[in-house]
Amino acid sequence: MNNSIPQEEFVGLSDAEAAARLASDGYNELPSSSRRNLFILAFGVVREPMFLLLVACGAVYLVLGDLYEALMLLGFVFFVMALTLYQERKTEHALEVLKDLSSPRASVIRDRAQRRIAGREVVKGDLLVVGEGDRVPADAQLLSALNLMVDESLLTGESVPVRKSDEESAAVDVRPGGDDLPFLWSGTLVVQGQGIARVTAIGNGTELGKIGKVIKGVAQEETRLEKETGRWVQNLAIVGISLCIVVILFYSFTHRGEWLEGVLAGITLAMATLPEELPVVLTIFLAMGAWRISKKQVLTRRMPAIETLGSATVLCVDKTGTLTMNRMTVDALIAGEKRIDITSSEEQEMPEDFHELVEFSILASQLDPFDPMEKAIRLIGDRYLKESEHLHGDWNLVHEYPLSRELLSLSRVWKSEGREKYIIAAKGAPEAVMDLCHLDALTIQQLSLRINELADTGLRVLGVARAYFVHSELPEKQHDFVFEFLGLIGLADPVRPTVPAAIAECYAAGIRVVMITGDYPGTATTIARQIGLKEPEMVLTGSELEGMAETELQERIGSVNIFARVVPEQKLRLVKALQMHGEIVAMTGDGVNDAPALKAANIGIAMGGRGSDVARESASMVLLDDDFSSIVEAIRLGRRIFDNIRKAIAYIFAIHVPIAGMLLLPVLFQWPLLFLPAHIAFLELIIDPACSIVFEGEQEERDVMTRTPRRADEPLFSRSMIAAGVMQGVVVLGVVMGIFWFFHNRGAGIAEVRTLTFTTLMIANLCLILTNRSWSTTIRASLFFPNSALIPVIAGAMLFLGIVLYVPFFVTLFRFSAIRFTDLLLCLAAGFGSVLWFELLKLTGVFRSGRYSRQ
Incomplete structure (x- = not known):
């Protein structure tokens, strides 16, 4: 004989009543972050100063009647814009795939008949019929239950299902968790039995919705990378615009009647001075990093979080479903x-x-x-x-x-x-x-x-x-x-087999691991021993935390690694306490109860397989396969990215010095103008993909996971890095100017001088890429380090250089002239010689700080 709940005595709402309540209360759903459309993404790209300057140059050429120059510059704009838009849309689409294609179905009784409707159409007062395997669509109070057990781990963090009872109790605790409560909570899972319950709250009014309100109240700060880059872009932009104005005024004053040429000269100098590579290259750099890590089943929702993860000092880990398999x-x-x-x-x-x-x-x-x-x-x-x-x-x-x-x-x-x-x-x-x-x-x-x-x-x-x-x-x-x-x-609930090794690697990398769980202290301690967590006997419970003052918490937060029986609000408090303690906090979790802490942490890492939509929306990163060891790979990648970004920035400073110098000096000393906007656009077309693709593809240093996390106040733009980059640029500028003087004094025409000077700068540019791959290893040794992008980029740049030097259409477009083979060899020697001093300096070990060492 089969046991079941008789439904004849339950009437439920009528269709008219349900429609009226749906109209007044709205749908049973939580608001999610809106997806940016194509126009918003495009606007974010075109408002960059570099693109505006290129458009301005194109407009000037149109006024001058030079259609080919204008089309070339505008083509460069659309090329980089298309690349950026593609990566942005690819990342957003990957997140959309994670979300359910439709809302879960719900079984309700209306007009005495049981029917299935979309979960978003459930209204207050509806009678829910739930059974084994059903996801509860709204908060409800049980009217009848038979052997009903519910998994509430999304809200409580406990992996063991709880019993449900339809008996009324005046002293009942209405919070999730605990046995024999007559309440069902939205998002929980029925694992046994059946029941009928009346809906008491939908959407934002549910326990899920209350957590959502907490999430909205948590402000998400910019990462240090974003803040520091923003400051440098702003300061250098001011310098570039000021020089642009000075050049326009000076050129117009010394060359009367040629104000359009003065505008072109000023804009060209601004293009060479403005650090447009910093936002553009960093965007592409981090986007490619996000794509690379996605191959290992890690989705990055906020790309700068990858770099921030590399500096994490504390990893807060939720036990159920993260350290354990969430199955018995x-x-x-x-x-x-x-x-x-x-x-x-x-x-x-x-x-x-x-x-x-x-x-x-x-x-x-x-x-x-x-x-x-x-x-x-x-x-x-x-x-x-x-x-x-x-x-x-x-x-x-x-x-x-x-x-x-x-x-x-x-x-x-x-x-x-x-x-x-x-x-x-x-x-x-x-x-x-x-x-x-x-x-x-x-x-x-x-x-x-x-x-x-x-x-x-x-x-x-x-x-x-x-x-x-x-x-x-x-x-x-x-x-x-x-x-x-x-x-x-x-x-x-068994430990994930990859967790102990991942924990050990975190410790080797100087990262402290903290377990924050809603489970009991004994269970947490046992799991801590199994995974190799330090100080497993020291446990702080949620009840102890509740009555603890902030001063005492700050004293304990530095030594306790296990926090048990913790409620969502306390997880958020612990993350903030660690941040006040000077830590850079990464927080993992899969449940709705983890969402506020995930958003408040410097890096929130949600589980994509078992994790809730709320957790994924709140996190910076999502582990698609829920493999804890992927976090270690993300940390490794974050540290590698920070190292490689520094190398790329040093290269950017180095190459911009000679470009700006070769534009500014001819204006000030009234020499012939060598470089026009087309030349700068061509250089940028090589520089941007080269520094982003080559340096992004550079392998991590051998000590990347054995050194301690970098200091919280360690700048991305360090003085030594900037000084080394600028010095490289000054030497290259001197060499290029030497080529200019040599051929100019030999009586070469302006077109030939421009061609040879530009060629030398292009060769020096490629040598700067090679030498900045490592500040402790010579170019010759670094050629044996794998980098799949290096040869295509170098070969592509040389091919493009050959095209503009020897294809008549482009020779005319760039205002070049034919050059002799011996002169070309001289340019090659000068370009390589411009970085030879830096290669010799590496041999002295002056840069062997461990940050770039291969040893």
């Missing part, structure tokens, strides 16, 4: 005086003494279980009893006695063909099962020691019993059977 496994069995520990080895055999224990634990479970504990029990049976007589697929289920508040055990009554007697299997809390068996005090005392033995190792303990019944009429209560106690089953 049988770890130990106790029958009589004997114990067996279950291992993953297939060769392990189960002694006969334990067969009946497993047999009756299966009989006390669902045939096709959904509950994690029953799934684990079924798995053990399939593994060890499959070919034995202890599995009974042909038995018939006759009756089920569900869990109740008075008796925390359930019994299932079976009957087999050809037998008159009933077979009863019971399982539940060990105390309840011992009570069913009417054990004597001494036996209970001995069993209690074994129960504590299992519980102390963090296991969830179940008792199992059996009974036989020969009468035709089954009794009303489980206590009326004569049960025999069979033994104990210890279940655990």
Whole structure:
């Protein structure tokens, strides 16, 4: 006979009432972050000063009637714009794939009839019908329940399902968590039984919605990379615009009647001086980093977070679903005086003494279980009893006695063909099962020691019993059977196999790991020992945290690594306390209860597989495969990115000095103007992809995961880095000016001088890329380091240089002239010689600080 809840007595709302409430209260959904459309993304690209200057130059050329120059400059604008838009849209689309394609369905009673509707159409007052496997669509109060158990780990962090009761209680705690509450919460999962409940809150009014309000109140600060880059862009932009104005005025004054040429000269100098590569290259650099890490199943929602993760000093980890698998496994069995520990080895055999224990634990479970504990029990049976007589697929289920508040055990009554007697299997809390068996005090005392033995190792303990019944009429209560106690089953939520090694690597990298969980201290301590967490005995509970002053918390926060029985508001408080302690905090989590802390952390890392939409929306990064070890790879990549960004910035400073110098000096000394906007645009077309692609593809240094995180106040634009970059640029400027003077004094025409000077600058540009790959290893040695982008970029740049030097159309467009092979060799020698001093300086070890060392 099947147990079910009679629905005839429930009427529910009418369609008209439901429509009216839907119109007044709105849909049952949480607002999500809006997706930026193509026009918003494009506007963010075109408002960059570099693009505006290129458009201005194009407009001037149109006024002068030079259509080819104008089209070339505008083509450069659209090329970089298209690249940026493609990467932005690719990242946003990847996030959209994570979200559900439609809202979950809900079963409701309306006009006495049960029907399925979209979860977003559930309204207050609706009668929900929930059963095993259903996701609860709204907060509701139970009217009727039968053996109902719900997984509330999204809200509480606890992996063990809780019992539900339809009994009213004036003193009931209305917060999620705990057994025998008559409430269901939106987003939780029914793992056993069935129930009917009246909806009390939808959308923002649910517990999910309340957490969402907390998330909105958490301001998300700019990363240090964004702030520092913004300051330098602003300051250098002021310098560039000022020089632009000075050049326009000076040129117009010294060359009367040529004000348009003065505007072109000024804008060209601004193009050479403005640090447009910093925002553009950093955007592409981090976007490519996001794409690269996405190949390892990590989605980056805020690209600067990758760099910030590399400087993280504390990693706050949620236990359930992050450190553990969020599924139960049988770890130990106790029958009589004997114990067996279950291992993953297939060769392990189960002694006969334990067969009946497993047999009756299966009989006390669902045939096709959904509950994690029953799934684990079924798995053990399939593994060890499959070919034995202890599995009974042909038995018939006759009756089920569900869990109740008075008796925390359930019994299932079976009957087999050809037998008159009933077979009863019971399982539940060990105390309840011992009570069913009417054990004597001494036996209970001995069993209690074994129960504590299992519980102390963090296991969830179940008792199992059996009974036989020969009468035709089954009794009303489980206590009326004569049960025999069979033994104990210890279940655990296993640690992810990759976690211990990942934790060890974090420690090697100088990163402190902190566990923040809603689970019990004993369980948290056990997990901490298994993963190798430092100081596993030092635990601070949520109740202790609640009454703790901020000063005391600041004293304890530096030494305690385990925080147990923590509620969402306290997770947020802990993250902020760590930040006040001077830490750069990375926070992982998958539940809705983690969302406020994920958003408040410097880097929030959500689980994409088991994680909630709210957690993913709040996080900076999403682990698509929920593999904790991917965090270590992200940290490695973050440190690599910071190193490589510094190399790229040094190169940017180095190449801009000679470009700006070769534009400014001819204006001031009234020499012939060599470089026009087309030349700068061509150089930028090489510089931007070259420095972003080559330096982004550079491999990490060998000490990247053995050095401590960089200081919180360590600048990206350090004085030594800027000084080295500028010095490289000054030397290159001197060499290029030398080529200019040599050929100018030899009587070469302006077109030939321009060609040779530009060629020398292009060769020096490529040499600057090579030398800045490493500040501790020479170009010759670094050529053996893998970088798949290096050869294509160098070859492409040389090909483009050959085209503009030898294809007549481009020779005319760039106002070049033919050059002799011997002069070309001189340009090659001068370009390489411009960085030779820096290569010799590397050999002295002056740059061997460990930051760029390959040793």
